[in-house]
Amino acid sequence: MNQDGSLVRLENIHKCFGDNLVLKGIDLAVKPEQVVVVIGPSGSGKSTLLRTINLLEEPTQGRVWFNGTNLTDIRTDLNKMRTQIGLVFQSFNLFPHKTAMGNITVALRKVLKLSDGEARERALEQLEHVGLREKADAYPSQLSGGQQQRVAIARALAMRPKLMLFDEVTSALDPELVKEVLDTMKRLADEGMTMVVVTHEMGFAREVGTRLLFMDDGKVLEDGQPKSIFSNPTDERTKEFLSHVL
Amino acid sequence: MTARLERLRDWLRECTPLSLVILAAGGAALAIGILGTLVFLALEGLTPSTELVETLTSQSEGAILYTAIALGVAAIGSGFLLYKRMPTKAAREASVSGAALGLQAVLFALLLLWFRSGEKFDIFVRLFFSFDVLGPFVDQFLNAAKNTIVMAFLAQALGMVLGLFLAMLVLSNRVAVRAPARAYINFMRGTPLLVQLLIGYLGIVTGLGFREVSVFATATVILGLNAGAYTAEIFRAGIQSLERGQMEASRSLGMSYLQAMRYVVVPQAVRRVIPPLTNEFVILIKDTSLVAFLGLSFVQRELLAWGRDAYAETFNSTPFLVATVGYLLVTLPLIRAVSALERKLRSGLVGIGA
Ligand SMILES: Nc1ncnc2c1ncn2[C@@H]1O[C@H](COP(=O)(O)OP(=O)(O)O)[C@@H](O)[C@H]1O
Ligand SMILES: [Mg+2]
Numbered sequence: 129m130n131q132d133g134s135l136v137r138l139e140n141i142h143k144c145f146g147d148n149l150v151l152k153g154i155d156l157a158v159k160p161e162q163v164v165v166v167i168g169p170s171g172s173g174k175s176t177l178l179r180t181i182n183l184l185e186e187p188t189q190g191r192v193w194f195n196g197t198n199l200t201d202i203r204t205d206l207n208k209m210r211t212q213i214g215l216v217f218q219s220f221n222l223f224p225h226k227t228a229m230g231n232i233t234v235a236l237r238k239v240l241k242l243s244d245g246e247a248r249e250r251a252l253e254q255l256e257h258v259g260l261r262e263k264a265d266a267y268p269s270q271l272s273g274g275q276q277q278r279v280a281i282a283r284a285l286a287m288r289p290k291l292m293l294f295d296e297v298t299s300a301l302d303p304e305l306v307k308e309v310l311d312t313m314k315r316l317a318d319e320g321m322t323m324v325v326v327t328h329e330m331g332f333a334r335e336v337g338t339r340l341l342f343m344d345d346g347k348v349l350e351d352g353q354p355k356s357i358f359s360n361p362t363d364e365r366t367k368e369f370l371s372h373v374l
Numbered sequence: 375m376t377a378r379l380e381r382l383r384d385w386l387r388e389c390t391p392l393s394l395v396i397l398a399a400g401g402a403a404l405a406i407g408i409l410g411t412l413v414f415l416a417l418e419g420l421t422p423s424t425e426l427v428e429t430l431t432s433q434s435e436g437a438i439l440y441t442a443i444a445l446g447v448a449a450i451g452s453g454f455l456l457y458k459r460m461p462t463k464a465a466r467e468a469s470v471s472g473a474a475l476g477l478q479a480v481l482f483a484l485l486l487l488w489f490r491s492g493e494k495f496d497i498f499v500r501l502f503f504s505f506d507v508l509g510p511f512v513d514q515f516l517n518a519a520k521n522t523i524v525m526a527f528l529a530q531a532l533g534m535v536l537g538l539f540l541a542m543l544v545l546s547n548r549v550a551v552r553a554p555a556r557a558y559i560n561f562m563r564g565t566p567l568l569v570q571l572l573i574g575y576l577g578i579v580t581g582l583g584f585r586e587v588s589v590f591a592t593a594t595v596i597l598g599l600n601a602g603a604y605t606a607e608i609f610r611a612g613i614q615s616l617e618r619g620q621m622e623a624s625r626s627l628g629m630s631y632l633q634a635m636r637y638v639v640v641p642q643a644v645r646r647v648i649p650p651l652t653n654e655f656v657i658l659i660k661d662t663s664l665v666a667f668l669g670l671s672f673v674q675r676e677l678l679a680w681g682r683d684a685y686a687e688t689f690n691s692t693p694f695l696v697a698t699v700g701y702l703l704v705t706l707p708l709i710r711a712v713s714a715l716e717r718k719l720r721s722g723l724v725g726i727g728a
Contacts, residue, residue: 182626211628221619225642234637235627280623287627 130193135160135291135322136181141190143176143346150176151187152346158291158324163317165333165354166326168343169369174326177343178293181324182213195290211239214284218296220276222268228255228279229264232286240287254282258312274305278312285316292316294325330373334358342366388464392456397468400449400475407442407479411486414438421506427496430486439483446483449476502695507688511680517673518680519700521590525676526659526704528594533601533658534651540606541613542635555606562603568664571596575668590674593665601658608650612643645719652712656705663701677701 130137134157143151150173158164166174179185180192183199183206192199199209223231232251236242242250255261258278268276277297284292294313298306310332317323317336327333333340333354340357342350342365349363358374361367386394411430418429429435453473460466489495508515543555562570574596578584616639624634666679675683681697 184622184626207625207628207630210626213626215623215626217619217623219617219619221617221623223620223623223638223642225645235624235629238633238637239628283627 129160130157130196132157134158134193135195136324137191137193138177138180139191139193141177141180141187141192143173143180143185144188150346151180154190154346154348156341156348158322160290160322161320162322162339163337164324164339164341165337166324166341166343167328167330167333167369167373168341172343173346174343175295178215178295178324178326181291181293182210182215184215207239211235211287212290214281214287214289214292216277216280216284216292216294216297218299220268220273220280220300222276222280222283224268227265227267228260228271228282231268231279232283235283236286250286251282254286255279257285258282259308272305273301274308277301277309281309281312281316290322292321292323294323294327296326296328298327298329328373330358342369344369385464385467388462389468390461390465393460393465393468393472396449396453396456396472397475398472399445400453400472400477400479403442403445403449403479404475404482406438406445407483410438410442411435421504423500423504423506424496426503427499430499431490431495435490436487439487442479442483446476446479449473450480501691504688504690504692507690507692508684508696511684511693514675514680514684515677515696515700518675518677518697519704521674522659522662522676522700523704525590525594525597525662525665526655529597529601529662530655530658532595532598533605533654536598536602537605537607538609538640540602541609544606544610545613559603559606562600563607567597567600567661568667570600571664571668588674589665589668589670593662593668593670597658597662597665600661601654604654604657605651608647608654609640609643611650612647613639615646616642648712648716648719652709656709659705659708660701 129135136156136158138154138156141151141154142149154177166177168174176185180187181194183192187200190200194209195212197204197209199206222228223234226234229248229251232254233244233247236247236250237244252261252264255264258281260275260278260282263271263275263279268279271279281297297313298309301309306329310329313323313325313332314336325332325337337354340350340352340354341348342357342361342363344365350357350361350366357366358370361370389397414435415426415429419425449472453469453471453476457466457469457473460469489498492498540555540559543551544559546552571593575589575592579587579589579592613635620638620642621634624638625631629637662676663678665676666682670676670679677697677700681693684693685691
C-alpha cells in the first residue's frame with residue numbers, strides 16, 4: 129500500500145502523443161477493494177489512463193505510485209511490478225500459437241519461474257474459476273469471443289495480481305457473450321479484487337462499481353458514487369453523455 | 375484418396391459425352407506428342423547423339439507429331455467453339471481443359487518440328503544431348519550435388535541465425551543499435567553477391583594469406599553473411615506484421631522485451647515468414663553456383679563447377695543440362711516440403727496469418 133492507504137496513486141499525470149495532449153493532469157487514488165468504473169466518450173483518454181497505471185504508456189509528466197513503489201522512477205523494476213497488475217484488453221490479445229493452458233503458463237514459468245507442474249496447477253485453477261477448465265487444450269481460434277476473453281482474464285489472474293485493469297473488455301463481443309464476461313468480473317469484485325474498469329456497460333457500473341469516474345478531453349470531470357452520478361450529474365458534459373448512453 | 379476418386383466420379387457424371395470427347399482428344403494429343411516421342415526415343419536408344427538425331431528426324435516421328443497437331447487442333451477448335459453451349463459447369467470445364475491440353479500439344483509439336491528442320495540440328499543435339507560423354511563424371515556429379523546441398527544448408531542456417539539477430543537490432547528504438555545493423559543489411563543487399571564472394575575470397579584466402587582456409591568454407595560463410603541480410607528483412611517484416619497487442623499483452627504479464635520476443639513474437643513471426651524464407655532459400659541454393667567462379671578444389675566442386683569442368687574436358691554442353699536438372703532435384707522437393715509444412719502449421723492454428 130502507498131503511504132496514504134491507497135493501492136494506486138496517480139499524481140498530476142500528463143500524456144502527450146506528439147503534439148496531442150491526451151491526459152491533462154489526472155490525480156487519482158484507488159483504495160484496496162475499490163471497483164472504479166471509468167466512463168466517457170471515445171477518445172477522451174480512458175485507455176491511455178488505464179495503460180499509464182502499469183506504465184505500458186509512460187506519462188510525459190507526473191508520477192504513478194503502486195503499492196508503495198514509484199513506477200515512474202527509472203530505477204524501478206517494471207517487469208516485476210507488472211506481475212502484480214493484471215490488464216485485460218478489448219481485443220483479448222491471446223497468444224494464437226499457444227493453447228489456453230499455454231497462454232496462462234508461459235508467464236508463470238518464464239516470469240514467476242514456477243515449475244511446469246505448479247504452473248499447470250495454477251492455470252487449471254484459474255480456468256476452473258472462469259468456467260473453462262475443459263478448454264485447457266483449445267487454441268484461441270477454437271474458442272468463442274467470450275471464452276477467449278475469459279481465458280485472457282484467467283491469464284491475468286494466474287499471476288495473482290493485487291490490481292486488475294479492464295479496458296472495454298466486452299466491446300468486441302457479440303451481445304449474447306457479454307454477460308458471461310461481466311459475470312466473471314462481478315464475481316471477482318465480490319471476492320474483493322481491486323479493479324479499474326473502463327466500460328460502456330452502465331448496468332455493470334451501477335451494480336458492481338463502488339466509484340465512478342467520468343472522463344472527457346483528458347480530464348476527470350466527475351468522481352463519486354455511481355448511483356448519485358447517474359441520478360444527479362453535476363457537469364453539463366456528463367449530463368449530455370449520460371443522456372446518450374442511458 | 376477415395377474421397378478424391380469419388381469427387382472425380384461425380385465430376386465425370388456431370389460431363390456430357392461431347393465434352394469428354396474434347397477432353398480426350400486434347401489429352402491424347404499431348405500424350406502422343408510428348409510421351410510418344412519419349413517412348414520412341416527410349417526404344418531407339420538415347421546414345422550416341424547421332425541415334426537421337428536419326429530418330430527425331432525420321433518419318434515415324436513426323437507422323438507422331440502431325441497426329442498430335444491434328445488431334446490438338448481438333449480439341450482446340452471444338453473446345454473453344456462449343457464450351458459456351460455446354461449444359462453443365464463440369465462439361466464446360468472439360469471442354470476448356472481439352473482445348474488447353476490440345477494447345478500445349480500443338481505448341482510442343484510445332485517447336486520440335488521447327489527444331490528438327492534446322493540446318494545444324496545434328497550439332498545442337500550432339501552439344502546438349504550427348505549422354506555418353508557423362509560416363510566418367512557420374513560419381514563426381516553426385517559429389518557435386520552433395521556439395522551444393524551442404525553449402526546451401528550451412529549458409530542458410532548461418533543466415534537465419536544472423537538474420538534473426540539483425541532483425542532484433544534493426545527493430546531497436548535506439549539509433550546506436552539500429553544504425554550499424556541497417557548499414558550491414560543495406561551493404562549486403564546493395565552489392566552483387568559475386569563481388570562479395572570475390573572480395574572475401576581474394577581478401578581472406580589470398581590477401582591475408584590464410585591459405586589453409588578452404589574456398590568451400592569461405593564461400594559458405596560469405597553466402598551465409600549475405601543470406602543474413604535478406605532473412606533479416608524477412609524476419610523484420612514478419613515481426614512487424616504482428617498486432618501490437620501481442621507485445622503489450624506479454625509486457626503486461628511482466629515479461630521483459632526479450633522474453634516477449636522469444637516466447638510470443640518470434641514464434642508467431644517464424645510461422646508467417648515460412649513462404650518468403652523458402653523463396654530466399656531457393657535463391658540461395660541457386661546462388662551457390664556463383665562459387666564456381668572461385669577456384670574450388672576438385673572434391674569441393676558444386677554442381678555448376680562440376681558442369682563447367684566436365685564441359686571443359688569434353689567440349690560438350692550436356693553437363694550443363696545435367697547440372698540444371700541437378701538444381702531442380704534439390705529445389706523442387708524443398709518447395710513441396712515447405713508448402714506441406716506450411717499447411718500443417720496453419721491447420722492447427724487457423725487464427726495465424728490465415
Ligand atoms: N499510441 C498512440 N499514438 C498516438 N496517439 C494515440 C495513441 N494512443 C492513443 N492515442 C490518441 O489519444 C487519444 C485518446 O485515446 P484513448 O486513450 O484510446 O481514448 P479512449 O480509450 O477514451 O477512447 C486519442 O485521440 C487517440 O488518437
Ligand atoms: Mg479505449
